[in-house]
Amino acid sequence: MPNSMKAAYLPGNSTVEMRTVSVPKPAHGEVLLAVKASTICGSDIRCIYHEHLGKGPEGYCGVIAGHEPAGQVVEAGPGCRRFKVGDRVLVYHISGCGLCPDCRRGFMISCTSAEYRRAYGWQRDGGMAEFMIAEEKDLILLPDSLTYLDGAQVACGFGTVYEGLEKIGISGNDAVLITGLGPVGLAAGALCRKLGAEKIIGIDVLDERLEIARSLDLCDHVLRSGPGNVQQVRDLTGGHGVERAVDCSANAEARATAIRATRKWGRMVMIGEGGSVTFNPSPDIIHDQKTIYGSWVSSIWRMEELVEKLVRWNLHPEDIVTHRFTLDQAADAYALMATGKCGKVAVCPGEAR
Numbered sequence: 001m002p003n004s005m006k007a008a009y010l011p012g013n014s015t016v017e018m019r020t021v022s023v024p025k026p027a028h029g030e031v032l033l034a035v036k037a038s039t040i041c042g043s044d045i046r047c048i049y050h051e052h053l054g055k056g057p058e059g060y061c062g063v064i065a066g067h068e069p070a071g072q073v074v075e076a077g078p079g080c081r082r083f084k085v086g087d088r089v090l091v092y093h094i095s096g097c098g099l100c101p102d103c104r105r106g107f108m109i110s111c112t113s114a115e116y117r118r119a120y121g122w123q124r125d126g127g128m129a130e131f132m133i134a135e136e137k138d139l140i141l142l143p144d145s146l147t148y149l150d151g152a153q154v155a156c157g158f159g160t161v162y163e164g165l166e167k168i169g170i171s172g173n174d175a176v177l178i179t180g181l182g183p184v185g186l187a188a189g190a191l192c193r194k195l196g197a198e199k200i201i202g203i204d205v206l207d208e209r210l211e212i213a214r215s216l217d218l219c220d221h222v223l224r225s226g227p228g229n230v231q232q233v234r235d236l237t238g239g240h241g242v243e244r245a246v247d248c249s250a251n252a253e254a255r256a257t258a259i260r261a262t263r264k265w266g267r268m269v270m271i272g273e274g275g276s277v278t279f280n281p282s283p284d285i286i287h288d289q290k291t292i293y294g295s296w297v298s299s300i301w302r303m304e305e306l307v308e309k310l311v312r313w314n315l316h317p318e319d320i321v322t323h324r325f326t327l328d329q330a331a332d333a334y335a336l337m338a339t340g341k342c343g344k345v346a347v348c349p350g351e352a353r
């Protein structure tokens with residue numbers, strides 16, 4: 001085991017700082033992972049990369065960046081009960097106290113302990129490094145048929161979307177609208193396909209993203225964002241609108257489109273974070289008996305269930321990765337993700353498979 005390693009930090013001025021730091025030792029109940037894949041999320045750009053905007057659970061504490069890690073256990077600290085050296089794992093990216101009502105539901109994202117709730121890459125060291133410490137209770141086993149790049153994306157994006165889609169329910173009865181075709185919206189397209197959605201319509205402002213959604217066959221129809229979107233969606237759905245909508249854009253107009261393009265009795269889920277939305281409750285939701293859900297990450301058991309489903313569905317989140325970088329190139333990786341002219345962007349500190 002080397003004594004030192006490279007690690008990436010985000011000073012908050014649209015740059016990445018590489019530092020050489022000590023390789024940490026796992027304490028009781030912790031493991032040391034050799035990080036194999038670490039993907040970049042829209043939240044990293046929105047809350048940390050350009051400026052340290054986040055507060056509370058989105059506050060960045062100057063730690064090693066990266067909240068979507070997958071890797072291999074290279075050392076297990078004392079007291080580990082299940083995971084051992086050699087295991088391939090992904091990390092549920094928020095470590096909670098384990099004892100509050102939210103943690104007991106598996107939603108460590110919503111842990112209420114001010115002392116123990118710490119998210120990897122936000123308040124404790126994350127995956128943009130050669131090695132990282134993770135608590136054993138935060139690990140999910142990665143089956144042999146899934147790659148580390150598959151696993152890294154389950155840690156946040158695919159896990160988040162799966163939870164949101166399970167809340168609104170997706171089946172062959174449903175036409176689904178996805179607003180925002182960044183990596184999270186692309187994940188929604190990929191999962192809606194496997195859940196049997198009858199028709200998938202995607203909207204974005206960036207041609208590059210519309211093209212990725214089309215070329216990977218994640219949407220049946222892609223629309224450029226604009227004031228005519230609600231009518232266009234109705235035209236594609238017999239004049240009624242979609243049964244289900246998923247906002248992955250966080251944009252006010254796109255959110256309003258998702259609400260208005262959902263038909264009577266329909267359901268939508270808001271996943272994109274930050275910003276606002278304006279709508280008129282009576283015509284837009286109340287009189288049409290519609291339901292709006294909010295969904296924040298996922299429970300760890302749902303994430304584990306998704307891993308099993310990915311194997312059975314033969315679905316590889318890695319397919320939406322358009323660009324891979326070495327750890328030394330982390331600055332280029334964040335800069336590219338900030339442009340939006342890409343699918344998922346990944347950093348692979350070790351050789352990924």
Ligand SMILES: NC(=O)c1ccc[n+]([C@@H]2O[C@H](COP(=O)([O-])OP(=O)(O)OC[C@H]3O[C@@H](n4cnc5c(N)ncnc54)[C@H](O)[C@@H]3O)[C@@H](O)[C@H]2O)c1
Binds near residue numbers: 041042180182273295
């Ligand atoms: N709820 C959660 O738990 C959770 C978890 C992970 C990420 N997120 C959030 O999900 C969102 C998406 O994440 P991502 O990694 O795909 O980020 P991203 O920023 O790459 O994706 C957002 C997409 O929305 C598009 N967009 C912007 N304005 C639009 C408009 N008017 N109409 C249609 N599309 C528009 C952008 O072009 C971009 O492609 C972010 O807000 C992120 O913070 C939420």
Ligand SMILES: [Zn+2]
Binds near residue numbers: 042043044067157
């Ligand atoms: Zn994320």
Ligand SMILES: [Zn+2]
Binds near residue numbers: 100102104111
């Ligand atoms: Zn807790």
